[in-house]
Amino acid sequence: MTGATFEEIAIVGIGLIGSSLARAAKETGAASKVSLYDRSEAVRDTASSLGLGDVSDSLAETCRSADCVLLCVPVGAIEETMRDIAPHLKPGAIMTDVGSVKESALNAMQAHCPAHVHLIPGHPIAGTEKSGPKAGFASLFRGAWHILTPIPQQDEAYNGAVDRLAAFWERLGARVEIMDAARHDRVLAITSHLPHLIAYNIVSTAYDMESVGEGEVVKYSAGGFRDFTRIAASDPTMWRDVFLNNKDAVLETLGRFSEDLAALQRAIRWGDGDMLMREFERARGIRKAIIEAGQDTDETNFGRNAPDKKD
Amino acid sequence: MTGATFEEIAIVGIGLIGSSLARAAKETGAASKVSLYDRSEAVRDTASSLGLGDVSDSLAETCRSADCVLLCVPVGAIEETMRDIAPHLKPGAIMTDVGSVKESALNAMQAHCPAHVHLIPGHPIAGTEKSGPKAGFASLFRGAWHILTPIPQQDEAYNGAVDRLAAFWERLGARVEIMDAARHDRVLAITSHLPHLIAYNIVSTAYDMESVGEGEVVKYSAGGFRDFTRIAASDPTMWRDVFLNNKDAVLETLGRFSEDLAALQRAIRWGDGDMLMREFERARGIRKAIIEAGQDTDETNFGRNAPDKKD
Numbered sequence: 001m002t003g004a005t006f007e008e009i010a011i012v013g014i015g016l017i018g019s020s021l022a023r024a025a026k027e028t029g030a031a032s033k034v035s036l037y038d039r040s041e042a043v044r045d046t047a048s049s050l051g052l053g054d055v056s057d058s059l060a061e062t063c064r065s066a067d068c069v070l071l072c073v074p075v076g077a078i079e080e081t082m083r084d085i086a087p088h089l090k091p092g093a094i095m096t097d098v099g100s101v102k103e104s105a106l107n108a109m110q111a112h113c114p115a116h117v118h119l120i121p122g123h124p125i126a127g128t129e130k131s132g133p134k135a136g137f138a139s140l141f142r143g144a145w146h147i148l149t150p151i152p153q154q155d156e157a158y159n160g161a162v163d164r165l166a167a168f169w170e171r172l173g174a175r176v177e178i179m180d181a182a183r184h185d186r187v188l189a190i191t192s193h194l195p196h197l198i199a200y201n202i203v204s205t206a207y208d209m210e211s212v213g214e215g216e217v218v219k220y221s222a223g224g225f226r227d228f229t230r231i232a233a234s235d236p237t238m239w240r241d242v243f244l245n246n247k248d249a250v251l252e253t254l255g256r257f258s259e260d261l262a263a264l265q266r267a268i269r270w271g272d273g274d275m276l277m278r279e280f281e282r283a284r285g286i287r288k289a290i291i292e293a294g295q296d297t298d299e300t301n302f303g304r305n306a307p308d309k310k311d
Numbered sequence: 312m313t314g315a316t317f318e319e320i321a322i323v324g325i326g327l328i329g330s331s332l333a334r335a336a337k338e339t340g341a342a343s344k345v346s347l348y349d350r351s352e353a354v355r356d357t358a359s360s361l362g363l364g365d366v367s368d369s370l371a372e373t374c375r376s377a378d379c380v381l382l383c384v385p386v387g388a389i390e391e392t393m394r395d396i397a398p399h400l401k402p403g404a405i406m407t408d409v410g411s412v413k414e415s416a417l418n419a420m421q422a423h424c425p426a427h428v429h430l431i432p433g434h435p436i437a438g439t440e441k442s443g444p445k446a447g448f449a450s451l452f453r454g455a456w457h458i459l460t461p462i463p464q465q466d467e468a469y470n471g472a473v474d475r476l477a478a479f480w481e482r483l484g485a486r487v488e489i490m491d492a493a494r495h496d497r498v499l500a501i502t503s504h505l506p507h508l509i510a511y512n513i514v515s516t517a518y519d520m521e522s523v524g525e526g527e528v529v530k531y532s533a534g535g536f537r538d539f540t541r542i543a544a545s546d547p548t549m550w551r552d553v554f555l556n557n558k559d560a561v562l563e564t565l566g567r568f569s570e571d572l573a574a575l576q577r578a579i580r581w582g583d584g585d586m587l588m589r590e591f592e593r594a595r596g597i598r599k600a601i602i603e604a605g606q607d608t609d610e611t612n613f614g615r616n617a618p619d620k621k622d
C-alpha cells in the first residue's frame with residue numbers, strides 16, 4: 001500500500017502499547033505524522049530521545065489536528081483522559097483506544113466524546129509482561145488479532161471510519177475482527193483475564209506457604225511455576241483496572257473455574273485416576289489447536305531449553 | 312573429569328527423561344556403557360535407530376551388570392517395574408529413579424529392592440511438555456537442579472554411593488541437592504504439581520464455556536491463556552500418577568490456593584482496588600528473583616515475539 005492511512009495520528013499514553021504503536025506506524029508508513037503525549041515529563045523525554053515522533057507537553061496540541069487519536073492508558077484512566085481530550089478533537093476525527101476491557105471503555109469514552117467524532121473502541125490481542133516506552137517494539141502487532149467494537153447502527157460516515165481504522169491496524173500487521181463489546185469482554189475474560197488472575201493468585205499462594213521458603217519456590221520454579229510468573233509480572237495498575245472493569249464476566253468465569261477445580265480436587269481426594277486422565281487428555285488437544293492456528297510456538301519449553309539453546 | 316563415573320548404567324523406560332539421560336551420559340562420558348530397556352518394542356526400535364545405547368529386549372540382561380540402574384517410568388509404574396528389576400541387580404549396585412514424587416517412589420522401590428543394593432531416589436527438576444524417546448536431548452539437565460532423597464542414617468558404603476550418584480548427575484550438568492523425601496513432595500507440590508493442576512483446570516474451564524466457542528479460545532489465546540496450555544500439554548499418565556501419589560501435599564496446597572482465590576474474588580466483587588494492587592505488586596518481585604537465580608529467561612514473552620524474532 002502506498003500513501004499513509006492517516007495523515008496524522010495522536011497517541012496519548014506512551015507505555016508499552018503506545019510506544020509500540022508509534023514505532024509501528026512510522027515503520028510501516030501507516031501515518032505520516034505521529035504526535036505523542038504522556039502525562040509524565042520523564043516519559044515524554046524518553047519518548048523524544050527514542051525518536052518515537054513529535055512529543056508535545058500539551059495534550060491539546062497533540063490532538064488538535066489528528067485524524068485518529070489512540071488512547072493508550074489503563075482502562076481506569078480512560079474516562080478522565082477522554083474528558084481532557086474531548087474539547088480538542090477535530091470534526092470527523094476517529095477516537096479509539098486499546099483498553100483490555102471494552103464495554104466500560106466505550107461507556108467512559110461515550111460520556112465525553114463529542115458527536116462530531118467517530119468513536120470506535122479497540123483492543124489489540126498483543127502484549128508482553130513489560131511496561132513503559134522502552135518496552136515497546138514495532139512488530140508487536142504483527143500477526144496478532146486486533147478487535148474493534150464499533151457502536152452498532154451508525155451512519156455511512158461512521159462505517160467508513162471503521163474501515164479506515166481497520167486498514168490502519170492491518171497496515172501494522174494485525175488481523176482485524178469486529179465484535180460486540182459485551183461479547184469481547186466475555187471472550188477475553190477466559191482467554192486473558194482469568195489466566196492473569198490465576199497467575200497472580202498462585203504466586204501469592206507460593207509466597208505465603210510458610211512450610212516452603214520463598215528461596216525454594218524460586219530455586220525449583222523450573223518445575224512449572226515459572227511459566228505463571230511471566231504473566232504475573234504484568235503491570236499491576238493495568239490489571240487492577242481490568243478486573244474492576246470486567247467484574248461480571250470475570251466473576252462468572254472464575255465461578256466456573258472454581259467449580260471445575262473442586263471436581264479435580266475431589267478426584268484427587270478419592271483417587272479417581274480415570275477422571276484425571278480424561279481431563280488431562282483433552283488439554284493436549286487445545287494446545288495442538290493453538291499451535292496450528294499460529295497462536296503459539298511449538299518450540300519445546302517455549303524454546304527456553306531447546307537442544308540448540310544450551311548446547 | 313576423565314574416566315566414566317559409572318562403567319555401566321541401565322536405563323529402564325526410554326521416554327523423554329530416559330532418552331535424555333542416555334544421550335547426556337554418552338555425550339559427557341559419565342558412563343562407558345549405556346544399556347536400555349523399554350516395555351514397548353516400537354520404542355526399543357526407535358531407541359536403537361536413534362543410537363541411544365545398547366537396547367535389549369530383556370530387562371534382566373539390561374540390569375544384570377549395571378553399576379547404576381535408573382528407573383524412568385511414571386510414578387505409578389515404579390513398584391511393578393522395580394519388582395521385575397529386583398532379582399537382576401548386582402550386589403553394590405545403585406538403584407535410583409527420576410519420579411516426580413519421592414515419598415511414594417521410595418516406598419514402592421523399598422518394597423522390592425534387595426538389601427545388597429543402594430537405593431537412592433532422585434528427581435531432576437528439568438523436563439518439557441513433550442514425551443517419548445524422540446523428545447529427549449542431551450542438554451536437558453544442564454543447569455537444572457537434581458534432587459536426591461537418600462535414606463537417612465545408612466552406612467559408609469551407602470554414603471559413598473550417594474556421592475557417586477551425585478557426581479554422575481553433576482557430570483550431566485545438573486546441580487545436586489540433598490533433601491528429605493517428604494519435604495521434596497511439599498516443595499514440589501507448590502512449584503510444580505499445583506501449577507500443572509491449575510493449568511489443566513483452566514483449559515477444562517475454557518473448553519466448557521458454552522458462551523464462548525472453542526474457536527474463540529484458540530484464536531485469542533495470545534492474551535495469556537496460551538501460556539497455560541504449554542504445561543497442560545504434558546503427559547496425562549505421568550501427571551495422573553503425580554496427583555494420586557502426592558495427594559496430601561497437593562490437597563493442602565490446593566486448599567491454600569482456593570482460599571487465596573476466594574479473597575481475590577471478594578476484592579473484585581467489592582471493587583477493592585487497593586487489595587488487588589497489593590497482591591499484583593508482590594508478584595513482580597518473585598519473577599525478578601527467578602530471573603536473577605537463572606531459573607528463567609528475561610526475554611520478553613519468553614522470546615516468542617521479541618523484536619528480533621518477528622522482524
Ligand SMILES: NC(=O)c1ccc[n+]([C@@H]2O[C@H](COP(=O)([O-])OP(=O)(O)OC[C@H]3O[C@@H](n4cnc5c(N)ncnc54)[C@H](OP(=O)(O)O)[C@@H]3O)[C@@H](O)[C@H]2O)c1
Nearest residue numbers: 013014015016017040073074075077099100127128131132
Ligand atoms: N500490556 C499488554 O499486554 C496490553 C495488551 C493489550 C492492551 N493493553 C491495554 O493497553 C493500555 C496501556 O497498557 P500498557 O501495557 O501500554 O501500559 P504501560 O506500559 O504501563 O503504559 C501505561 C500508560 O498509561 C499512562 N497512565 C497511567 N495511569 C494514567 C492516568 N491515571 N492518567 C493518564 N495516563 C495514565 C501511563 O502514564 P505514565 O507514563 O505517567 O506512567 C503510561 O503512558 C491499557 O489499557 C491496557 O489494558 C495492554
Ligand SMILES: NC(=O)c1ccc[n+]([C@@H]2O[C@H](COP(=O)([O-])OP(=O)(O)OC[C@H]3O[C@@H](n4cnc5c(N)ncnc54)[C@H](OP(=O)(O)O)[C@@H]3O)[C@@H](O)[C@H]2O)c1
Nearest residue numbers: 324325326327328351384385386388410411438439442443
Ligand atoms: N516430563 C517431565 O517433565 C519430567 C520431569 C522430571 C521427572 N519426570 C519423571 O520422569 C518419569 C518419566 O517421565 P517421562 O517424561 O520420561 O515420560 P514419557 O516420555 O512418557 O516416558 C515414560 C516411560 O515410562 C514407560 N512406562 C509407562 N507406563 C509404564 C508401565 N506401566 N510399566 C512400565 N513402563 C511404563 C513408558 O513406556 P512406553 O514406551 O511403553 O510408553 C516410557 O518408556 C516420570 O516418573 C516422571 O514423573 C518427568
